[in-house]
Amino acid sequence: MQQKKTQTKDKIVRFGVSLEKDLLEIFDRKIKQKKYATRSKAIADLMRKEIIQQRWRTGKEVAGAIVFIYNHHRRNVVDKIIDIQHDFSNIVVSTQHVHLSHDECLEIVVIKGKPQMVETLADNIRSTKGVEHCVVAFTSTGNL
């Protein structure tokens, strides 16, 4: 059954959960540390995380960001990074460049596409000489 996106998001259901007391205490401490407003929000986030990981494994479209730092004085590193991103222009949504210090640049590449493509793009950036650290953060495309 096809539902409009807004309807799916607005419909809230309540359900009971039975679990060990110790587990709930640990969970409550954890969500307090993470500053969740409610248990419901924390549980919904866990469910999304599981679904997104599943999508990541099965190759469904994901969104996220590749975040990396590099020394822009390294020979050709800026050109190489731009070339790589142009090769993946079908999944690159936007790029933000921050001049962290005299030597260091930080770049955030927002991506939307198949996980394998995102991983390949991140691997290409990571293996570029001059790139010092590169991480991938992924989330859903907004439909859960």
Ligand code: NI
């Ligand atoms: Ni810079």
